[in-house]
Amino acid sequence: MIEIADVHKSFGHLEVLKGVSMTVERGEVVSVIGGSGSGKSTLLMCINGLEPIDAGRILVDGVDVHASGTNLNHLRRKIGIVFQQWNAFPHLTVLENVMLAPRKVLGRSRAEAEAIATDRLDHVGLKDKLSVYPSRLSGGQQQRMAIARALAMSPDYMLFDEVTSALDPQLVGEVLDTLRMLSSEGMTMVVVTHEIHFARDVSDRVAFFHQGRIHEIGPPDQVIGNPGRPETIQFLKSVR
């Protein structure tokens, strides 16, 4: 379970998170929607400790992410994250990209890591691209590779940070399908997205972010289907 309690975070004078609280249960898919600069992506970075927080607390399975004694390298093994810019490692083949962390972080043997990586790449539909370098892949393929790379660590949680925002429109579908598949397999997911229809389809709950706060959180039929707050209504109007 991810427990986020009254988290504040500023970049210089700009306060991007102004007291955010929410929980994500095991097996749950929570989508986070809201305008650009509303703090959605920053929250994901704070969940796996890539960004420090100024106040509040984030617990992952009871472990305080931002406590000084927390081993973040260890914690991140169970929290996969996929970014908007897929961040493929350009000097490694697709297979090597996915094998690297299981080998170097989990200490798996080459054969084990290769088996895991091949399995995950097969899962996201890239089995025929194993020995290819990322530069030869489309954006959608690179993004699916990034998903496989995170999955290769067998994480308990997956965080998705606007994973379709940098893709050409015709490539969005293949990545969303991959996310759908993961959610149907019971993966616990936090999905920051601008794809409102997708959020409505897949999520157990939807959180609407506005100016560093969660204005509304609840089942998609409520938050997207029948929003109660004027900010939510305004936002949904603007993206439709």
Next chain:
Amino acid sequence: MHYNFHWRPVLQALPQMLAGCVVTVEIAALATAIGIAAGVALALGRTSANRTAAGLALAWIEFGRNTPGLFQIYLAYFGLGSFGLHLSSFAALTAGIAFNNASYLAETFRGGLRAIPATQARAARSLGMSGPQAFRLIVLPQLFRIVYYPITNQMTLSVLMTALGLTVGLDTDLAGVTQQLNVLTYRTFEYFSVAALLYYLIAKAMMLVSRLLARRLFRY
């Protein structure tokens, strides 16, 4: 102009000169290898939050890049000698060139590091890698490609710089051997023109090898 060329003694001395070439290449390779390692350390020091490290790195880089290489070699040979640390001609020359290489390469590396998006290290860290792991496995290989050709350039400069070994009494490298032959025979033009050609060939050969190596190394 009544100069009679005598090439025969040069041809007879060619084996000695080629042996000198080997020493020259040894020094250049050694100085480049040390220069690369020290250059990476300097680039990291220069950008580190530790002010002492940043200051020391900056001082080295500034001194190395803005004073004559000859002086740096002198300081390694005669300068350290006055503190009781006596280096051989070979060691002093290698150290001087390595010192000089490191300061130039440090700036090359610093630029190269900036060319690698911070998101690469971030992605590595998000997979549970430690900072040093992310640097070694993700940043360094990409940096190596970016700085590969500047390094080969620096290596060529190192080869030419080895001729300064003459000033610290090195007599086993190409310049040293050539000078020995010259003072015995005063066939200055013949010996030094052949030596110049040999330097040229060494530099060209290095470039060729590095290009072939690049094809094997960088497949992406």
